[in-house]
Amino acid sequence: MDRNRDHKNDNREASHKTAQSLAISNALSATRKGAKRRFVSVEELTRNPSVDVLREQELGQVPVVGDGSELQRRDFMKVIGATFAAASATACARLPERYARPYVQKPEELTPGRANWYATACRTCSAGCGLLVKSRDGRPIKVEGNAEHPVSKGGVCASGQAGVLDLYDGDRLRGPTVGGAPSKWDPLDVEVAKQLAAYATNGKALAIVTPTASGPASRAVIAAFQKKFPGVQHVVYEAETIGAITAAHALTHSKKAVPGLHFERAEYVVSFGADYLGTWLQPAAFTKQWSSTRAVSLDKKTMSRTVQIETRLSLTGSNADERLRILPSEQRGLVLALAVKIAAATGADLGVTAASNDKIDKIAKDLLAIKGKSLVVSDSDDVAVQGAVAFINEQLGNYGKTLDLYSHLQSNLADAAAIDKLLADVKSGAVTGLVLVGVNPAYDSPTPGAWAQAIKKAEVSIALSQRADETAKLCKIVAASNHALESWGDLETVAGTLTLQQPLVNPIFDTRQAEDSLLLWAGAQVAGKPATFLPFLRETWQQQVAIRAGKPADFQKFWDKSVHDGYVVVGRENVVIPGGPAEVAPPQDASPVAIAAEASAVALPVAATPEMKLEAPPPPLYTLEGVKKALATPAAKVEGAGKFELVLFPTVALRYGQQANNPFLHEMPDPITKSTWGNYACLSPKTATALGVGSSDVVAVKAGGATVELPVVLSPGLHDGAIALPLGFGRTAVGKIGDGLGKDVRVLVPGGGAARADVTKTGAVDPVAFSQVHHSYEHRDSVRETSFAEWSEDPKAGNETLEESMHDPGKRDKRITRSIWNRHEYPGHKWGMAIDLNKCTGCGACVVSCNIENNIPVVGKSEVLLRREMHWMRIDRYFSERGPAPADGQDWDSTKDDLLALADNPEVVHMPMLCQQCDNAPCETVCPVLATVHSSEGLNTQAYNRCIGTRYCANNCPYKVRRFNWFNYPHGEMEGKQEKDLVALALNPDITKRSRGVMEKCSFCVQRIQEVKALAAREGRIDPNANGQICKPDEVKTACQQSCPAEAITFGDMNAASQVKKQYDDPRNYSALVEVGTQPAVTYMTKVRNSDRVRAPKHEKHEHAAAKKAEG
C-alpha cells in the first residue's frame, strides 16, 4: 500500500479518535459527580483542543511523508536485509584486545569493583547538609544524605545530588590565570604577593568577600588573612538575602542571629512567602522535619497544619493545607494584622494599627489555641515584617520550642549593610583591593551592575573561583579553586553541630583549594611550616573544637571519628582565650560563638594554652521596645509604576544560578510548572487570557528601564496582579550548557528590592519544554485524597473504591483483580514500594538521584519538546480546585462554569511516577522478543540487550513510564557541550549500558538488590527455606528512596515484616489506576489534607461506574 495513503488514513483515524476520547472523557467526568476536578495544565482545564492533539500524538507525530516517490517499504526491507548480511560478514573478526591494568600498590581501603563511602559536607548551597559520597575506584559517582547527620538527617536536595556532576564539568577553570592569560601557581603567587604588599600596612583599603564561613577553621583562615593585612574588611556575601531576620532579632532579642527552626515540633506552620520546602535556608533539613509531622497512620493520628501566604505558587505553597494568595506589597500589612491580633489577645501594646482581615483573624485564633506549638516564618527583606514575626513567635511562646536562639542558624551570615558599605567604599576609593573568594556577585547579587563596576574600579582584584564566571572574568587575577569534592572544610551551620568536609578525589585540574591560597598569601604557619589547609584545619580543631567537645583524651581518635562520621556535636559555649590580640575587630556578621572562635584563631600557630576556657553564650533578651523599633522601619519603596508587581524567585533546581552549567538540573522539571531548560514568565491564567497569550507565547516584561522577552507559562495559583520570573538563568560565563540559556531577569530591578512591571504581547512564540502534558492517562484519575477530618473518622476515607469494584472477593488481598493470567508465585522476595503522597513535597530530589544512579542521559530542550526525555522517574503534578468537591455534581463545563476560577488558587498533588512493576504487566504481554519479562521476585525486568525497540511496550503502558533511546546520547544540541571522557567518570559502573533503539525504564534499582544479595552471600547467610530470601526486609534502599528528604518512599520485601508491607496493609494504601487491573508493586498512600474542608459527599458508586466505563 502506498505509504502516503496510510498516512491519510492515520490522520482520519486520529481525528476520529480525538473526538471519541473527548466523548469518553466527558462521559467520565460527567459520571464522577462529587469527585474533585483535577487538571495538569490550564489548557486541559479550559479544554483547549491542543491538549487532545498532544495526547493523540503521544508516541510522536506521524512522520512527514512526501509525494510518494520515496523508498517504499519493501524496497527498504530489501536494502536493510542486504546490509545486515554484509554487516554480519564483517562481524566475525576477533574482538580488540582489552587490558586489565592492576594497581602497582593497591590502596589498603580500596577493592576494585567495590564502592567506598565517605562522609563529607554538601557545599552546593549554604545549607551545609551532611553527605555520604559513593566512590568507585577513586571516583566520586553518587551523593547521598548522611542519615546520622543531626541537621540534615539524610536529606539532600536535587541540587546537592546533581553537584557530583559539577566535579566533572570540563568548563571549570583548568588552572590559574593572571591578567586573563593562563598562568602557573608560582608566578601567580609572586604576583599576588606583589599586589597585596601595599595592604600589609594599609589593610583598610583591602576587602575580602567570602561566602558564609561558619566552621572554626574556615573562620580561622580569614582571621589569619586579617592578621596579615590588619584592618582588612571581611564581607560575607550570599546570593540569598535573609539579613532582615538577623537585623530584626538584633532588635527584638538582642541577638544578631537567625534562630534555629524546628518544623518537626510545630503543629501549625504559618509562612509568609518563605519557601522552606523548596529553596529557603535549609530546604532539605526542613523537608525532613516537616514531613515527620505529616505522617499519619493507625498508630499516629496527628498531623500538622501548614498555611502559606504568598504571591506565586511555591513548592511549599503547593504542599500547604491552606494557602492565601496575596500581592508582595500586601505582606507587610497582613503580618502586622496578625501581630496586632496576637498582641490584642496577649495583652501587649505594639503601638501600631493594621487593617483587620478575616482570614488572618482565623489564623490568629488557631495559633493562640496552641501556644508553643506553632511556627511563623517569613522570607521578607523588611525588618519590620521580621520584627513582627519575631514578636508573634515570642507571644505564642514558640522561642525555646520551635525556634532556638541558642542553636541558631549560621548557614547564611551575609550582611546587606556591610555589602552596601563595601560597594560605597570602592566607589569612593577608600577600598582599592578586592579578594573575592568563591562568590559571583557580578551575576547573582540583587545589584550585579554595582558589583561589576566596583570590581572593574578596584586596582587589585583577585578571584578565587572554580569558573571563569561573570565575577572572575572582571578580576585581574584568578586563582582557580577546587570543587567541593576536592576540598577540605568545616561548617557550623547550626551552632553546636560541626560538619567536616573531606575531599573524595585529588584535584582533576590544576586547581588549588581557596583556603590553601589564602593561607599562603597570609603567610600562616602550622608547626613552623607554611600552612596548607589540612594541617591548619586539624590544628584549629585541636585547639577550638576539642575543648568544646569536652577535651577528649585522645585527640587523634576524636579527629578520626569526626572525619569518619562527617560531623561532631559539641557544646554551644564560646571558646575564650584571654589576651587574644585585641586589634582584630570582630566581623560585623559574627555570632558570639564565631567572634570568640576567630579571636582564638588569630593566635595560631600557638598551641592550645591552659587558660583557654569556655564561656556560656549570653541569653537572648527579648524586649517589646526592640519590637517597636523594628516595626518602625519604613517599608521598602516599590520601583516603577507598571501594572504588575514583579516577583523574582529562585527555582527549586537552579536556585540563584550557581549550578547553571549542570544539565541534570536544567532537565529536571520544575516541581510546579513542569518546564525544563530555560526560564519563562509566570502569568496567572486570567492575566494571560486578558493579554491574549497562552503558554509559550512570548511577552515583553518592562521594568527598571529594561525589557526582557520571555515565553509565558500559565501559572495557576499566581496572583492576578503579579508576574513571577525565575532567577538563575541568562548566565554569560558559566559554561557551554548554561550560557545564554534563558534570560537574566535581575536587569529589571537594577537597584534590587521591589518593583512593578508592565507586560505586553510580542506575537512571537518560543516553545517551553514541558515534561508532563504529553503523557495521557486518558482522563483516568490516579490520585486519591481526603481531608484530615474525614480520615480521622474513617481511615479508608478517599480510598473507598478499593473495597468494592472489580476485586476478587475470594482472595485474601482484596486488591487482586480477576485476571485471565496465571498468578505469579513469589516464594522468595517480593519487592514492593509504597509512596506516601502525604509526605511527598514534589521537590525532585528523587528524579535527579535516579538519573545519577542509573546513568540516565540528558537529552536537551528540543528532545524534551519531542517528548523524548529519558527520566525513569518523574513527578506528576495535579492541580485541583481548592476546597470540597462540588456536592451537586458539577461537571467540567466551560459554558456553565468559570473554569479559570478553578486555577486561581488550586490545591496540588505531587505524585511520583515510576515503573509500577505490575504483576499483570501490560508491557510484558506485547513484547515480541521477551525482552521484558517478570522475575521471580516481582520485578518487571528489562533485558536491554534483547530489546529490538518495537516500542509496543511503551504504547501499552498505562502509566507512561517507559523511555525509548532514540539516539546514543549525547545527541543533537547536547553534543559537544560536555566532555565525554570527563563526564564518563561520573557514570555508575554497576549499571548496564544502553544503546540507541532500546527501551529502558525503572528497574527498582535492581543493581542495588544484587549488591545486597552479594553482601548476603559474602556474609554466608543461609536461607533456611531455600526460596532465595536472603536479604533483610528493609535492607535494600533504592536511589529514590534514599534521597527522598521527606522519607515519602518505602521499599522492601513484601513477603517479610518490612516497612513497605506495613504501608501496604494501611487503609490509606492504594494502587494507581486500579481499574486497569495491572496489580502494581508500587502503591501509594492517600493524600490527607489538614484543611477546614467540610466533609465531601460519598461518591463510591460514581467512582465504580466511572471505573467500569473505563474498563469497558
Added chain:
Amino acid sequence: MNPRTLTLRTLRLLLALGLLAALSGCEYTDVTVPTYQKGYKPVQPISFSHKLHAGDLQMECQYCHFGAAESRNGSIPPVNVCMNCHKTVKTDSPQIKKIADAYEKGTSIPWVKVHNLPDFVSFNHSRHVSRGVACQTCHGPVQEMPEVYQFSSLAMGWCVNCHRQYSEKDSAQFGQTPPEQFKDMHLKPSTDCAACHH
C-alpha cells in the same frame, strides 16, 4: 533509464553503504557478543605461568586474586603482591625483572584480558566464591595452564545451565542433580534475566 529510477537506485546504494558503515562502526563493538572466544589465549606481556604457581607450587588462587571473594571483579593482583615473593625469589629472571621494573617505576602492567564479558552482563565473583564455587568450574584447570586460555564458552546457555543444575527445584525439573557440596546450603541460583542483566 528513467532519471528518477536512477536517483532512487543511487539513494538505495548510499543508504546501504551508510547503514553498513553504521552497523560495523564503533558504536556496535560494545554490544558484539564475545561469547564464542573459547580457547582464546592471548600473549601476555610477562610470561607468567599459572601451572608453576597454582599447580607445581600449589599456591592458593586467592592468595593473588584476593579480590574474587570481596568484589564483583576477579581482580588481577597488584604488582606489590608479586613482589611479596619476588623481592627475593628469582630476582635475576628477565621476566621478574619486568615486574620489578614496573614496581620501581610505579607503572601498571597491561595484562591482556582473557575472559571478556559484554557490557550488558554483570558477573559477581564474590557471590560465587563465597558460596564455594571452585575457580576451576568456570576457568578450567588453570593449575595446568602455562598460559591461560578461555576454558568455558561463557555463553548465556552455559551460565544458565549451571544455575539450573545447582538449584534444587530446577535441577529436578531438568533431570539433573545438584552437586553434593551444595546440598545443605539450599541455594537457589536465580535464572531471572535481572540476575545478570542489570
